Amino acid sequence: xxxxxxxxxxxxxxxxxxxxxxxxxxxxxxxxxxxxxxxxxxxxxxxxxxxxxxxxxxxxxxxxxxxxxxxxxxxxxxxxxxxxxxxxxxxxxxxxxxxxxxxxxxxxxxxxxxxxxxxxxxxxxxxxxxxxxxxxxxxxxxxxxxxxxxxxxxxxxxxxxxxxxxxxxxxxxxxxxxxxxxxxxxxxxxxxxxxxxxxxxxxxxxxxxxxxxxxxxxxxxxxxxxxxxxxxxxxxxxxxxxxxxxxxxxxxxxxxxxxxxxxxxxxxxxxxxxxxxxxxxxxxxxxxxxxxxxxxxxxxxxxxxxxxxxxxxxxxxxxxxxxxxxxxxxxxxxxxxxxxxxxxxxxxxxxxxxxxxxxxxxxxxxxxxxxxxxxxxxxxxxxxxxxxxxxxxxxxxxxxxxxxxxxxxxxxxxxxxxxxxxxxxxxxxxxxxxxxxxxxxxxxxxxxxxxxxxxxxxxxxxxxxxxxxxxxxxxxxxxxxxxxxxxxxxxxxxxxxxxxxxxxxxxxxxxxxxxxxxxxxxxxxxxxxxxxxxxxxxxxxxxxxxxxxxxxxxxxxxxxxxxxxxxxxxxxxxxxxxxxxxxxxxxxxxxxxxxxxxxxxxxxxxxxxxxxxxxxxxxxxxxxxxxxxxxxxxxxxxxxxxxxxxxxxxxxxxxxxxxxxxxxxxxxxxxxxxxxxxxxxxxxxxxxxxxxxxxxxxxxxxxxxxxxxxxxxxxx
Amino acid sequence: xxxxxxxxxxxxxxxxxxxxxxxxxxxxxxxxxxxxxxxxxxxxxxxxxxxxxxxxxxxxxxxxxxxxxxxxxxxxxxxxxxxxxxxxxxxxxxxxxxxxxxxxxxxxxxxxxxxxxxxxxxxxxxxxxxxxxxxxxxxxxxxxxxxxxxxxxxxxxxxxxxxxxxxxxxxxxxxxxxxxxxxxxxxxxxxxxxxxxxxxxxxxxxxxxxx
Numbered sequence: 040x041x042x043x044x045x046x047x048x049x050x051x052x053x054x055x056x057x058x059x060x061x062x063x064x065x066x067x068x069x070x071x072x073x074x075x076x077x078x079x080x081x082x083x084x085x086x087x088x089x090x091x092x093x094x095x096x097x098x099x100x101x102x103x104x105x106x107x108x109x110x111x112x113x114x115x116x117x118x119x120x121x122x123x124x125x126x127x128x129x130x131x132x133x134x135x136x137x138x139x140x141x142x143x144x145x146x147x148x149x150x151x152x153x154x155x156x157x158x159x160x161x162x163x164x165x166x167x168x169x170x171x172x173x174x175x176x177x178x179x180x181x182x183x184x185x186x187x188x189x190x191x192x193x194x195x196x197x198x199x200x201x202x203x204x205x206x207x208x209x210x211x212x213x214x215x216x217x218x219x220x221x222x223x224x225x226x227x228x229x230x231x232x233x234x235x236x237x238x239x240x241x242x243x244x245x246x247x248x249x250x251x252x253x254x255x256x257x258x259x260x261x262x263x264x265x266x267x268x269x270x271x272x273x274x275x276x277x278x279x280x281x282x283x284x285x286x287x288x289x290x291x292x293x294x295x296x297x298x299x300x301x302x303x304x305x306x307x308x309x310x311x312x313x314x315x316x317x318x319x320x321x322x323x324x325x326x327x328x329x330x331x332x333x334x335x336x337x338x339x340x341x342x343x344x345x346x347x348x349x350x351x352x353x354x355x356x357x358x359x360x361x362x363x364x365x366x367x368x369x370x371x372x373x374x375x376x377x378x379x380x381x382x383x384x385x386x387x388x389x390x391x392x393x394x395x396x397x398x399x400x401x402x403x404x405x406x407x408x409x410x411x412x413x414x415x416x417x418x419x420x421x422x423x424x425x426x427x428x429x430x431x432x433x434x435x436x437x438x439x440x441x442x443x444x445x446x447x448x449x450x451x452x453x454x455x456x457x458x459x460x461x462x463x464x465x466x467x468x469x470x471x472x473x474x475x476x477x478x479x480x481x482x483x484x485x486x487x488x489x490x491x492x493x494x495x496x497x498x499x500x501x502x503x504x505x506x507x508x509x510x511x512x513x514x515x516x517x518x519x520x521x522x523x524x525x526x527x528x529x530x531x532x533x534x535x536x537x538x539x540x541x542x543x544x545x546x547x548x549x550x551x552x553x554x555x556x557x558x559x560x561x562x563x564x565x566x567x568x569x570x571x572x573x574x575x576x577x578x579x580x581x582x583x584x585x586x587x588x589x590x591x592x593x594x595x596x597x598x599x600x601x602x603x604x605x606x607x608x609x610x611x612x613x614x615x616x617x618x619x620x621x622x623x624x625x626x627x628x629x630x631x632x633x634x635x636x637x638x639x640x641x642x643x644x645x646x647x648x649x650x651x652x653x654x655x656x657x658x659x660x661x662x663x664x665x666x667x668x669x670x671x672x673x674x675x676x677x678x679x680x681x682x683x684x685x686x687x688x689x690x691x692x693x694x695x696x697x698x699x700x701x702x703x704x705x706x707x708x709x710x711x712x713x714x715x716x717x718x719x720x721x722x723x724x725x726x727x728x729x730x731x732x733x734x735x736x737x738x739x740x741x742x743x744x745x746x747x748x749x750x751x752x753x754x755x
Numbered sequence: 756x757x758x759x760x761x762x763x764x765x766x767x768x769x770x771x772x773x774x775x776x777x778x779x780x781x782x783x784x785x786x787x788x789x790x791x792x793x794x795x796x797x798x799x800x801x802x803x804x805x806x807x808x809x810x811x812x813x814x815x816x817x818x819x820x821x822x823x824x825x826x827x828x829x830x831x832x833x834x835x836x837x838x839x840x841x842x843x844x845x846x847x848x849x850x851x852x853x854x855x856x857x858x859x860x861x862x863x864x865x866x867x868x869x870x871x872x873x874x875x876x877x878x879x880x881x882x883x884x885x886x887x888x889x890x891x892x893x894x895x896x897x898x899x900x901x902x903x904x905x906x907x908x909x910x911x912x913x914x915x916x917x918x919x920x921x922x923x924x925x926x927x928x929x930x931x932x933x934x935x936x937x938x939x940x941x942x943x944x945x946x947x948x949x950x951x952x953x954x955x956x957x958x959x960x961x962x963x964x965x966x
Contacts, residue, residue, distance in 0.1 A: 051904040060902040063910030066845015066885035073844035228911040278911025311850040508909030660947030685854035692940040696949040
């Protein structure tokens with residue numbers, strides 16, 4: 040397998056720079072909380088201080104009389120949210136999104152019980168401290184491990200079996216272990232924020248942090264029973280999200296309600312503490328894996344169980360056990376996925392949802408098995424390489440993971456790895472190497488793009504997609520520049536506005552794969568329109584401005600759509616990754632230092648090398664945070680987060696991170712779309728935490744199965 | 756969300772009673788209005804406007820080379836004044852607790868967290884925000900380097916990173932990759948652009964650009 044392969048490893052300066060870079064480095068990029076408008080007021084939420092029960096009384100008098108206060112909205116005086124009211128003749132669903140200011144029931148600590156609106160932020164913040172509630176508290180449960188017996192199989196998920204169940208047990212070499220991924224919070228740097236303004240009784244405009252302007256529009260239209268066309272959602276710049284802005288949250292509804300009450304625009308910006316309770320998180324998940332192999336390292340069976348937490352009012356599901364079904368060729372696989380309802384807010388998808396959780400367990404278990412059977416972990420993976428999708432038997436559209444393994448191994452210096460832990464010690468630090476692999480479905484959905492060529496030769500592209508940071512506008516501009524054969528600086532990509540042609544929500548690593556084909560289609564259609572204008576024999580790439588001038592036209596435009604593709608009917612489609620990590624573990628303190636990282640992505644063709652590299656590095660750093668430091672801790676006596684700030688909830692900082700090598704196989708997938716490009720956001724993180732954990736074990740012989748790998752656990 | 760922790764009694768009394776006081780008092784002749792007018796004023800929230808005048812303090816400072824004269828509440832942070840009163844939203848709020856660095860600005864040439872700084876402490880000071888770093892259309896070398904090395908993704912921590920990066924060099928703390936990482940660790944980037952940020956700072960430092 041040592042064949043030459045055309046690998047791409049861009050440097051940080053290589054490739055086209057971001058189209059919105061100048062706006063971002065000058066402070067001119069406007070995020071949701073940064074719009075000014077006449078009469079703008081400020082809303083501050085008041086959270087419940089109990090975890091379960093109901094409100095007995097709520098005293099808003101002092102807050103209401105505080106200087107500058109315009110309104111205090113609670114369940115006692117809130118306008119009704121029409122979409123939350125029971126419909127005649129229809130059964131009331133027993134589960135669903137939290138209904139804001141609906142009644143006196145409390146489902147989690149920090150649940151909004153009031154919003155105070157004032158003329159300045161300071162006055163609203165102070166007045167919010169004056170709202171007093173008395174509660175009737177009930178016994179709450181917030182601890183998953185103690186309540187795993189209350190688990191239930193969510194609808195449509197649950198049990199999977201291929202071959203014989205629990206076949207691993209009869210294998211000559213086997214491992215059975217439990218793994219914990221704790222609650223991890225997205226914590227994008229931008230605090231979630233919304234400005235809500237009613238322009239008429241049935242017309243609403245919001246500037247909102249969202250990954251999907253159309254989803255937000257549809258949610259608000261449904262909740263307030265107004266036509267979707269009357270809801271305008273702006274989200275031009277989104278300061279990170281990682282999944283936290285994939286759905287409409289209570290603070291958004293509260294802001295819209297408050298704006299109705301005061302008949303003025305209301306801005307609500309969450310505090311950092313609110314970010315832990317109000318906009319989802321990666322759910323605490325318990326897992327158990329049993330895995331067995333023959334003496335020559337062939338997998339005979341995998342059993343993967345998982346129990347993830349959800350709220351009491353809503354079932355949130357993801358796919359932690361899916362990786363065990365399809366990552367490796369194994370004849371016998373059975374999986375089971377349960378939910379446990381706790382008195383906490385509903386979790387949501389966080390980068391590499393489910394798969395990242397599952398891959399930590401599977402890739403750790405595989406590493407443990409490699410020691411049990413005494414085969415190099417990389418070799419063990421190659422021995423069990425899946426050439427077709429194990430669960431369906433379908434061929435993969437493309438899969439170059441074997442090449443990725445080899446590249447990453449060469450790059451990290453895998454040959455220097457010793458199979459026996461604690462073999463290498465330098466200056467008081469144990470040296471170890473680890474690897475972890477990831478996969479994620481290569482999804483694609485329909486999108487529509489308007490392409491308009493202006494008289495001065497500027498091409499304007501418009502679609503209602505969001506860009507939470509990966510550089511969607513940049514990638515789309517690169518695609519259009521190639522299609523139209525014009526310089527990138529003559530292209531303007533407009534996004535983040537629900538009135539633009541529809542595009543999918545930014546999530547599931549599907550934006551480039553979905554919107555890209557629509558850009559290609561729009562460019563193709565626009566060129567055709569130019570051809571028709573020119574008549575027979577026109578050039579494929581004419582001087583567009585000249586043609587418009589000759590025909591005395593101010594502009595020429597098309598609106599074109601692409602569908603979701605049908606590749607998945609015949610093919611299994613995924614992006615793949617492998618992460619190699621070299622760590623140093625301090626023998627005296629248990630501190631883990633990341634010394635070197637090499638990540639290889641097999642995600643089809645790379646459209647934008649500079650931003651792709653950044654995305655992979657960012658995913659790796661997210662994985663390092665998950666591995667070494669991130670954990671949202673609840674004091675179960677009170678059901679409240681105790682480290683809900685950046686001093687106590689640790690995320691990687693600059694000093695934690697070395698240079699990271701991001702390598703790309705960069706071979707197009709001809710099935711996914713016309714560009715051959717698949718997603719890379721999720722795979723950049725999936726498998727990374729296991730790579731770190733495996734390297735720590737290789738370094739010092741300590742296997743940590745409950746994240747994060749803090750020094751106390753390494754020393755313990 | 757604010758928790759409903761106990762509020763100091765004195766504050767509570769003062770604020771909740773002010774409007775009632777204005778509604779009832781005959782002492783208002785002291786401010787040359789009749790009680791009837793005062794009551795109407797109270798009903799129209801004029802008392803708040805009146806109180807607001809007394810609660811505020813004058814603040815004169817220089818922001819991005821321009822003198823600004825403001826009337827601010829003593830409790831207002833420099834960050835909120837920049838963002839909410841001066842519409843300089845390039846300075847970001849990421850935690851409001853001095854834990855993330857998104858709000859970094861320069862005061863008399865030194866980097867500070869503007870969320871931990873009360874506005875009234877800035878009297879007579881020279882503030883530079885991200886909006887004041889470029890010379891007209893010509894970007895500061897650090898801004899150019901951040902674009903070139905892609906020192907960001909979402910862009911939200913970026914203004915703070917750039918203000919810190921400029922200081923990092925000015926302070927003489929950009930001697931090595933290791934030193935840059937240490938002295939840039941007060942600025943959190945959740946997208947994970949750290950290696951690119953280091954590359955950008957190295958380029959400016961090694962390029963000998965005036966910062």
